[in-house]
Each structure stands twice: as C-alpha cells, then as structure tokens.
Amino acid sequence: xxxxxxxxxxxxxxxxxxxxxxxxxxxxxxxxxxxxxxxxxxxxxxxxxxxxxxxxxxxxxxxxxxxxxxxxxxxxxxxxxxxxxxxxxxxxxxxxxxxxxxxxxxxxxxxxxxxxxxxxxxxxxxxxxxxxxxxxxxxxxxxxxxxxxxxxxxxxxxxxxxxxxxxxxxxxxxxxxxxxxxxxxxxxxxxxxxxxxxxxxxxxxxxxxxxxxxxxxxxxxxxxxxxxxxxxxxxxxxxxxxxxxxxxxxxxxxxxxxxxxxxxxxxxxxxxxxxxxxxxxxxxxxxxxxxxxxxxxxxxxxxxxxxxxxxxxxxxxxxxxxxxxxxxxxxxxxxxxxxxxx
Amino acid sequence: xxxxxxxxxxxxxxxxxxxxxxxxxxxxxxxxxxxxxxxxxxxxxxxxxxxxxxxxxxxxxxxxxxxxxxxxxxxxxxxxxxxxxxxxxxxxxxxxxxxxxxxxxxxxxxxxxxxxxxxxxxxxxxxxxxxxxxxxxxxxxxxxxxxxxxxxxxxxxxxxxxxxxxxxxxxxxxxxxxxxxxxxxxxxxxxxxxxxxxxxxxxxxxxxxxxxxxxxxxxxxxxxxxxxxxxxxxxxxxxxxxxxxxxxxxxxxxxxxxxxxxxxxxxxxxxxxxxxxxxxxxxxxxxxxxxxxxxxxxxxxxxxxxxxxxxxxxxxxxxxxxxxxxxxxxxxxxxxxxxxxx
DNA sequence: TATTATTGCTTAATCGTTTAAGCTTATATT
DNA sequence: AATATAAGCTTAAACGATTAAGCAATAATA
Numbered sequence: 001x002x003x004x005x006x007x008x009x010x011x012x013x014x015x016x017x018x019x020x021x022x023x024x025x026x027x028x029x030x031x032x033x034x035x036x037x038x039x040x041x042x043x044x045x046x047x048x049x050x051x052x053x054x055x056x057x058x059x060x061x062x063x064x065x066x067x068x069x070x071x072x073x074x075x076x077x078x079x080x081x082x083x084x085x086x087x088x089x090x091x092x093x094x095x096x097x098x099x100x101x102x103x104x105x106x107x108x109x110x111x112x113x114x115x116x117x118x119x120x121x122x123x124x125x126x127x128x129x130x131x132x133x134x135x136x137x138x139x140x141x142x143x144x145x146x147x148x149x150x151x152x153x154x155x156x157x158x159x160x161x162x163x164x165x166x167x168x169x170x171x172x173x174x175x176x177x178x179x180x181x182x183x184x185x186x187x188x189x190x191x192x193x194x195x196x197x198x199x200x201x202x203x204x205x206x207x208x209x210x211x212x213x214x215x216x217x218x219x220x221x222x223x224x225x226x227x228x229x230x231x232x233x234x235x236x237x238x239x240x241x242x243x244x245x246x247x248x249x250x251x252x253x254x255x256x257x258x259x260x261x262x263x264x265x266x267x268x269x270x271x272x273x274x275x276x277x278x279x280x281x282x283x284x285x286x287x288x289x290x291x292x293x294x295x296x297x298x299x300x301x302x303x304x305x306x307x308x309x310x311x312x313x314x315x316x317x318x319x320x321x322x323x324x325x326x327x328x329x330x331x332x333x334x335x336x337x338x339x340x341x342x
Numbered sequence: 343x344x345x346x347x348x349x350x351x352x353x354x355x356x357x358x359x360x361x362x363x364x365x366x367x368x369x370x371x372x373x374x375x376x377x378x379x380x381x382x383x384x385x386x387x388x389x390x391x392x393x394x395x396x397x398x399x400x401x402x403x404x405x406x407x408x409x410x411x412x413x414x415x416x417x418x419x420x421x422x423x424x425x426x427x428x429x430x431x432x433x434x435x436x437x438x439x440x441x442x443x444x445x446x447x448x449x450x451x452x453x454x455x456x457x458x459x460x461x462x463x464x465x466x467x468x469x470x471x472x473x474x475x476x477x478x479x480x481x482x483x484x485x486x487x488x489x490x491x492x493x494x495x496x497x498x499x500x501x502x503x504x505x506x507x508x509x510x511x512x513x514x515x516x517x518x519x520x521x522x523x524x525x526x527x528x529x530x531x532x533x534x535x536x537x538x539x540x541x542x543x544x545x546x547x548x549x550x551x552x553x554x555x556x557x558x559x560x561x562x563x564x565x566x567x568x569x570x571x572x573x574x575x576x577x578x579x580x581x582x583x584x585x586x587x588x589x590x591x592x593x594x595x596x597x598x599x600x601x602x603x604x605x606x607x608x609x610x611x612x613x614x615x616x617x618x619x620x621x622x623x624x625x626x627x628x629x630x631x632x633x634x635x636x637x638x639x640x641x642x643x644x645x646x647x648x649x650x651x652x653x654x655x656x657x658x659x660x661x662x663x664x665x666x667x668x669x670x671x672x673x674x675x676x677x678x679x680x681x682x683x684x
Numbered sequence: 685t686a687t688t689a690t691t692g693c694t695t696a697a698t699c700g701t702t703t704a705a706g707c708t709t710a711t712a713t714t
Numbered sequence: 715a716a717t718a719t720a721a722g723c724t725t726a727a728a729c730g731a732t733t734a735a736g737c738a739a740t741a742a743t744a
Contacts, residue, residue: 003730006732018695021731022732031693031733033693034692051459052731053401054731055461057731058731059401059698060731060732061732064397075419075422080417080422081417083416096461098438098439116438119397119408282625282626283624284626287602287627288631289630289631347700358724358725360726361722361724394700398701398702400701401701401729403729
C-alpha cells in the first residue's frame with residue numbers, strides 16, 4: 001500500500017495535480033479554483049488521509065523547516081531541558097528539531113554537523129565543545145545560519161546567547177564571602193573553553209574584590225574524561241591543605257554530582273565542614289540532605305531566544321550578529337547558609 | 343553562494359550528471375566508468391566540497407535513513423539515556439534519529455507521529471503513553487514499521503521490547519520482605535498503562551506470596567498532572583494510617599523524586615522510619631544521604647535491541663512480531679537494608 | 685457587436701538525485 | 715572482413731511537490 005500522493009487525489013478528482021496543490025495549500029483564491037472543485041478535492045484528500053511529503057516540498061522550496069540542535073552532552077539535565085525548550089519553541093515557529101549530542105567531543109560534533117547539513121537543516125543551534133572553533137568558523141564562512149547557545153568564542157564574530165558566566169561565578173563567590181566563608185575553593189574542568197575561563201575569572205575576582213588573596217591550590221582543574229577520580233583527588237587536596245577550604249564552588253553540574261557523592265562518602269558535613277555553591281541545576285540538588293545552593297541559568301529564556309534569533313536569521317530579518325548575555329540567578333539554599341563562627 | 347550539486351560537478355568535468363552519480367556512489371565498476379574520468383570527478387567533488395542532498399536522495403529512493411523516536415518524557419533521565427543509546431546505535435546502523443517527547447500526552451504524541459510521517463521517517467521507536475493505543479493500532483493498520491519500547495499494549499500484536507515490570511516489582515517487594523519489612527506501601531500513577539498495572543501486580547504478588555495480606559490503603563495512585571501535592575498527601579496517609587507502612591516502593595523515578603523531597607522535609611529517617619525501593623535510576627539516588635535501592639532497567643540493551651529490531655523490520659528480515667521482556671536488576675543500597683528489630 | 689476581463693482549469697519546468705536503456709566507438713572473435 | 719562484445723559515455727524518466735505561464739470558455743464593458 002503505497003503512500004497517498006497529490007497525483008492520487010488528482011486522479012480521483014479528474015483534475016491536474018496543480019489544482020490539488022493550490023487547494024490544499026489554501027491558495028484557491030489567488031489561483032481562482034472553483035468552489036465546488038475545491039470542496040471535492042478537500043474531501044478526497046480527507047478520505048484518502050493524505051499526508052504531504054515534506055521531502056518533496058523541501059526539495060522544491062529549499063527549506064526543510066528543520067533546526068539542528070547540537071548539544072555538548074545530552075545526559076546533563078541542563079542540556080536535556082534546553083533540548084525540551086528548544087523543541088517546544090521551534091514547534092511554535094513551525095520547525096522540527098533534530099537533536100545530536102557531541103558528548104564534548106569535537107570530532108563527533110563535526111560529524112553531526114556534516115550529517116545534518118546533508119539533511120539540509122535550515123540552521124543550527126549549537127552548544128559548542130572544546131576545539132570546535134574551526135567548525136564554527138567554517139559555518140560562518142559557508143554562510144550557514146546558526147546561533148551559539150550558552151558557550152561562545154570571543155574571537156569569532158557570531159550570534160550567540162549565553163549565560164554571563166563571569167557574573168554568575170562572581171555572584172556565587174560574593175555570596176559565600178558575604179555569608180562568612182573565607183577560604184573558597186573551586187573545582188573546574190581543564191578546558192580551553194571560554195565559558196570555563198569566565199567562571200574561573202569570576203570566582204577569582206570575587207576573592208580579590210573582597211580582599212582575599214587567591215591561593216593557587218584552591219583552584220583545581222580536572223579532566224572531563226577522568227572526572228570521578230580526579231574530583232576525589234581534588235577534594236582530598238582541598239580539605240587537607242594547610243589552609244583547607246571552608247567552601248567550594250563546583251563549576252559544573254557534573255563536577256558537583258561527583259563531588260557531592262564523594263563528600264557524602266567522606267561523611268563531611270555540608271555546610272558545617274564545607275559550604276557548597278554549584279553551577280547547573282537539577283532535581284538532584286533538592287534531594288541532597290542539605291539542599292544545594294546553585295546558580296540557575298535562565299534555561300527557558302536562553303532556549304527561546306536562541307530559537308527566535310535563529311528564526312529571524314533564517315528570515316533575514318536581522319543581519320548584524322546579535323550577542324546576548326543573560327544573568328544567572330543565585331538560588332540560595334542551606335548548603336551556603338551563613339557560617340556559624342567557631 | 344548556492345550549494346554544490348551534482349550538476350556543478352558534471353559541468354566542471356564536462357560530463358553528464360549520471361556519470362558523476364555513478365562515481366560518487368562507488369558504482370564505477372558496474373557502470374564502466376573510465377579510471378581517469380572517475381579520478382577527475384572525485385577530485386572535482388573534493389575541490390568543491392560536495393555534500394550530497396539527502397532530500398533528493400531520499401525522495402528518489404523512498405528511504406530517509408531516519409528513525410523517529412517518541413519518548414514519553416525526555417526530562418526523565420531514564421528516557422534521556424534511552425535517547426542517547428538509541429542515537430548511538432542508530433548511527434552505527436546508518437540512521438539518524440529525530441527525537442520527540444510526548445510529555446505523557448496522547449495528543450502531543452499523535453502530533454509528533456504525524457509530523458514525522460510527513461517527514462518520511464522510515465520507522466518509529468515509541469515509548470507510548472496513556473490513551474495512545476489507537477495511534478499504535480493505526481500504525482499497524484498503515485503498515486508503518488515501529489517498535490514499542492518499555493511499554494506495550496497486550497491487546498495489540500506489535501513488536502516490543504520491554505522491561506518485565508511485573509518481575510521487577512515482585513523482586514522489589516520480595517527484597518523488602520526478605521529484609522524484614524512487613525507493611526509495604528506503593529505509590530503509583532493513576533494510569534491505564536499496562537506497565538503500571540504490571541508493577542502494581544508484582545508488588546501485590548510479592549505481599550501475598552509471602553503471606554502478607556495486601557491492604558487497600560497501602561496502595562496510593564496519584565495523577566501525573568498534580569504529582570507534587572498528591573504524592574505529599576499519599577505519604578501523609580501512608581505514615582499516619584493505623585497500620586503505618588515501614589517501607590515504600592515508588593513505581594517511577596518521578597514519584598520517587600517528589601516523594602523523597604517530601605520525606606526529607608518531614609525529617610523522616612530512611613530506612614529507619616521508612617525503607618525505600620524505587621523504579622528508575624539516576625544520579626539523584628546516589629546523592630541522597632542514604633543511597634536509594636532501585637530497580638535498574640537494562641537501558642543499554644533495551645535501546646540497542648529496539649534499534650536492531652526496527653532495522654531488521656525495515657530490511658524485512660523478520661516478519662513475525664518479536665516480543666521481548668527483559669529483567670530489571672535490583673540494586674540494593676542502604677535505603678532498604680535489613681530492618682533492625684525494635 | 686467587438687473587445688477586454690475574469691474564471692477555471694492545464695501544461696510543463698523545476699528542485700537534486702538515481703538508474704534503466706540507448707548510443708557510439710573501439711576491441712575481440714570468428 | 716564481417717560480426718559480436720565491451721568500454722565509456724549520454725539521455726531521459728522518475729521520486730512528489732510547487733508555481734509561472736498559457737489556454738478556453740464565459741462574463742463584463744464599451
């Protein structure tokens with residue numbers, strides 16, 4: 001049982017496919033189709049349960065009404081939620097989304113781009129990963145429309161919509177200091193990504209801005225590929241230093257999950273022994289015996305704006321690169337409550 | 343700068359597009375293309391950075407090499423991980439995946455199916471939701487290839503690969519009883535879905551199989567749409583009953599998250615006041631002060647097998663519906679450790 | 685009444701591929 | 715030398731839609 005095409009309807013109605021096309025696309029007025037005929041065609045289409053073939057439509061029109069969404073890591077709930085928002089917003093604008101996860105791997109990211117380009121997506125929304133700057137530059141050179149989401153390359157003039165990672169980290173640091181913590185550590189990824197640098201810069205500026213001199217051994221950088229072991233080692237060092245930290249900022253959700261697990265194992269008391277502030281957000285933070293203070297990135301706005309920007313680009317409404325930074329909100333919970341002086 | 347097509351290459355090489363097509367598809371032998379010409383064509387394709395248009399290919403071939411994956415809820419980490427597995431496995435088989443989330447809503451599910459059918463996906467992998475049986479039956483009637491994942495309709499003869507929900511719940515119940523718990527409650531969804539019934543049946547059979555008579559007030563069923571409040575109410579009732587429960591099985595991950603949050607608020611001691619076993623799996627369970635015992639569904643196998651089944655169906659290797667049930671593994675943690683007798 | 689407009693439809697090209705069938709030459713076989 | 719085979723290419727139709735252009739028949743206008 002082959003699929004129903006315009007031709008089938010045309011045959012049954014004894015007319016040309018052109019007429020059917022006009023009617024089913026609501027162009028009966030402009031194209032002066034007779035009322036009875038229009039009704040007849042619509043009825044037959046209904047009867048046969050006609051579903052237009054978007055491949056053919058797209059081939060003809062040069063538009064697929066499809067957006068490629070490249071995520072850095074779909075198993076991260078932040079990105080999973082981004083995906084959801086983007087999907088909904090895209091649908092509202094008449095687009096379908098094809099999601100791919102690069103798993104923080106530039107090669108995989110490149111593969112995804114290629115596959116989706118072959119499938120003629122109209123544009124991309126990209127949460128880029130390390131070493132993907134060349135790919136991004138290539139998209140620029142080829143005039144393929146895209147918007148970077150949450151991570152961007154300051155050296156490349158692109159549209160982007162991102163959290164203000166610097167300000168967020170600054171807020172997190174200031175919050176801890178305001179609540180009486182003085183020796184604040186940070187665990188971040190060993191990564192050349194700009195957003196990671198920004199988070200670190202914010203953290204350091206919070207310290208120096210409050211006349212606390214930054215200690216090199218307070219900042220630990222771990223490899224994404226060996227996160228579990230390295231986070232443990234980092235925490236061990238942080239708490240056993242001669243100036244052990246009394247508070248800790250996790251630069252990402254994944255780091256926090258691993259870190260908190262280990263802190264549990266060590267039977268450390270949060271925030272008594274160690275106050276915590278983390279980037280990212282997830283149900284997991286609520287389940288911790290002591291709810292975790294986190295920097296809430298404006299997922300909804302980020303996702304919606306990304307889609308809006310891209311759609312505008314696709315319609316050529318806007319030409320100049322739009323670059324937007326959004327504030328993260330510090331959600332203060334028990335894990336960073338004011339320090340009880342000893 | 344228009345995209346490079348076969349025609350462009352053909353023009354530059356002074357040959358017909360047919361020849362170019364043969365060469366770039368590796369059919370130069372069958373089609374007796376001269377060696378030099380083949381080399382020349384390949385070189386030009388390289389130079390122009392030719393990327394074939396899959397729309398045109400698909401239109402011609404009738405195959406898109408695309409799988410539609412309909413999830414019940416992408417914000418559930420179980421399904422997010424399923425998505426990841428399916429994506430990887432599909433890629434390995436030369437397929438791209440388009441993911442959609444029905445958010446447990448039959449109308450949305452129907453919309454997704456329609457959109458993806460219009461986009462000519464070759465087949466579906468579906469985690470179906472309540473009231474979607476008609477849609478599924480329609481797919482059967484229209485001979486659209488699909489595989490149900492983790493949830494199925496016993497009344498419809500389809501391919502499916504699912505967790506054995508009954509056995510899993512039975513295991514969970516037996517485990518609690520073996521560890522000394524006698525008054526075991528369950529919080530489940532108010533849903534007509536078969537897998538939910540199976541989980542409840544397993545729970546009840548665990549009780550009766552161990553000569554514990556099931557109490558109606560031990561089983562609480564809540565609405566998906568009002569989960570937070572209803573879970574609280576359910577827990578209130580369960581612990582304040584005249585025969586209060588000493589253990590609780592959450593029938594899904596979402597229920598567990600909400601329940602555990604509330605149990606935290608109530609300052610109940612797990613497992614002292616209340617032992618816990620939950621379906622689903624997530625990092626969140628590890629972060630709980632008392633790691634949660636859960637029934638681990640074989641995500642990897644489920645996802646991979648689903649893809650394999652579908653691909654076989656698409657290649658018409660198999661005709662008869664394949665129906666597979668897989669065992670969940672009970673991962674025993676502290677939340678259900680042997681009861682300390684009072 | 686002759687001309688122009690309008691109405692209601694069809695024709696045919698097009699999007700980028702694939703592929704069966706055909707057409708020249710050159711080479712092999714008798 | 716006459717014929718068959720093979721090599722190397724081209725032609726053209728097809729996939730399913732869209733849409734500019736064109737053609738008759740009817741209605742409106744002068």
